[in-house]
Amino acid sequence: MGFRMRAVALTAVALLLAGCVPNEPTVTARPPAVDPVFASDEEALAAAVEAYERYLAVADEVRADGGADADRISSVVTTNQLPDELESFERLRELGLITRGLSMFDSAELQSMAPAKGGIAVTIYACYDASGIEVVDSVGSVSRPNPTRQLFELTFESDLTNEKHLLLARSAPWDQSQPC
Amino acid sequence: MGSVTTLLIAALVAFPSGLAGVAPDCTSTDWLIGECPYISAGIEGDGVVVRGEQNSPGNSSGGSGTGTPGTNSVNGQGTGSGTGTTTCGFAVCRDNYTATAPVTLADLVNFRPTPGTDSMQPNGWMVVGLHTNFYAQASVQVQSGQLLGQAATVRFTPVRYHWTYGDGSARSTATPGATWQAQGLGEFEPTATSHSYRSPGTYVIDLTIDFAAEYHYGASTQWVPIAGVLPVPANRLVAVAGHAKTVLVEHHCAANPSGPGC
Numbered sequence: 001m002g003f004r005m006r007a008v009a010l011t012a013v014a015l016l017l018a019g020c021v022p023n024e025p026t027v028t029a030r031p032p033a034v035d036p037v038f039a040s041d042e043e044a045l046a047a048a049v050e051a052y053e054r055y056l057a058v059a060d061e062v063r064a065d066g067g068a069d070a071d072r073i074s075s076v077v078t079t080n081q082l083p084d085e086l087e088s089f090e091r092l093r094e095l096g097l098i099t100r101g102l103s104m105f106d107s108a109e110l111q112s113m114a115p116a117k118g119g120i121a122v123t124i125y126a127c128y129d130a131s132g133i134e135v136v137d138s139v140g141s142v143s144r145p146n147p148t149r150q151l152f153e154l155t156f157e158s159d160l161t162n163e164k165h166l167l168l169a170r171s172a173p174w175d176q177s178q179p180c
Numbered sequence: 181m182g183s184v185t186t187l188l189i190a191a192l193v194a195f196p197s198g199l200a201g202v203a204p205d206c207t208s209t210d211w212l213i214g215e216c217p218y219i220s221a222g223i224e225g226d227g228v229v230v231r232g233e234q235n236s237p238g239n240s241s242g243g244s245g246t247g248t249p250g251t252n253s254v255n256g257q258g259t260g261s262g263t264g265t266t267t268c269g270f271a272v273c274r275d276n277y278t279a280t281a282p283v284t285l286a287d288l289v290n291f292r293p294t295p296g297t298d299s300m301q302p303n304g305w306m307v308v309g310l311h312t313n314f315y316a317q318a319s320v321q322v323q324s325g326q327l328l329g330q331a332a333t334v335r336f337t338p339v340r341y342h343w344t345y346g347d348g349s350a351r352s353t354a355t356p357g358a359t360w361q362a363q364g365l366g367e368f369e370p371t372a373t374s375h376s377y378r379s380p381g382t383y384v385i386d387l388t389i390d391f392a393a394e395y396h397y398g399a400s401t402q403w404v405p406i407a408g409v410l411p412v413p414a415n416r417l418v419a420v421a422g423h424a425k426t427v428l429v430e431h432h433c434a435a436n437p438s439g440p441g442c
């Protein structure tokens with residue numbers, strides 16, 4: 001610290017001790033501009049749709065295997081969502097069920113975006129379509145979901161290593177009275 | 181085609197209108213195997229009803245059928261009969277086939293808050309022209325019950341107090357009031373819940389407490405508000421108002437210096 005700076009510092013301390021610091025208006029620095037994770041709502045929705053496609057593909061694979069190797073789902077869900085998914089696969093395994101066919105969805109709509117840990121949280125509505133899914137029990141009996149379509153509210157959050165890469169963070173069937 | 185087709189069909193149970201409903205978080209796997217209940221709750225009658233509805237997939241079963249050869253008549257027509265089971269999807273069911281339609285499980289559980297209590301100072305009598313202090317006692321109550329195999333919990337919170345004083349006047353407050361002592365006031369001083377009678381007589385005082393209600397279900401700990409409030413009557417008070425000179429006290433002022441009027 002040079003002489004000039006020391007002198008300024010000492011003066012400031014002296015003024016503080018004397019209670020003589022003038023009340024100058026506080027200047028608040030504008031926070032640096034932060035680039036949004038997604039440039040548009042459409043881009044966010046597209047990222048969420050891709051994430052849901054990835055999730056359903058892996059979930060269908062695990063279900064087709066009767067819940068075996070369920071850890072595969074960890075690549076497409078957040079760490080918070082993972083226990084719920086693993087418990088579901090465990091229930092499937094205990095019931096001796098497998099599924100056949102592919103999950104589908106349509107009518108995806110963006111509900112909201114919000115900052116989240118390590119990036120962004122994107123919530124969408126989507127109609128889950130299980131018309132191509134059969135549930136098969138251990139003796140070969142086949143059942144079909146009822147109804148075959150259900151509106152879901154789905155939240156996706158940024159992968160901690162890539163904020164544009166979304167993972168399923170929450171899944172909740174929406175009000176049954178809502179058309180899908 | 182003398183076969184028997186048995187269809188076991190469960191009636192869908194519709195929710196009463198006006199119930200607030202949510203579906204708890206649920207994975208796609210649980211939804212596929214019918215493990216996603218739909219929960220709704222509303223104020224009905226003198227309590228809160230929480231309802232749950234859960235769909236299970238329908239199933240079908242069958243195998244290849246067996247039959248006996250038909251007998252041909254001269255003109256080439258034949259008849260035959262067969263027994264057995266056939267493999268078919270749920271919507272295409274035929275001979276000797278047993279199907280179970282998708283089943284909707286419906287359940288409900290009722291909750292009622294414990295009524296609050298109404299108290300008054302002085303207890304059981306009033307002095308005409310002076311304030312009588314009424315106060316309520318009601319607490320937040322949490323009650324739980326089983327709904328579709330999981331815990332449904334309701335929380336009642338007293339939010340408003342409605343007094344009718346029996347002389348044609350009434351008061352609604354957000355505060356339950358308290359004793360004079362708890363408020364640091366002297367006897368017959370006005371409070372937020374006190375009332376002054378103008379004429380001697382016997383009066384019936386009623387209190388109704390409005391409870392707000394919330395609920396949560398299963399592993400969720402997030403309270404979901406239920407629309408409206410639940411009015412619950414408290415105990416009825418019957419008291420006599422008289423002029424001060426006619427009021428009887430238990431002890432004279434020398435024995436009880438803090439007694440009424442001393």
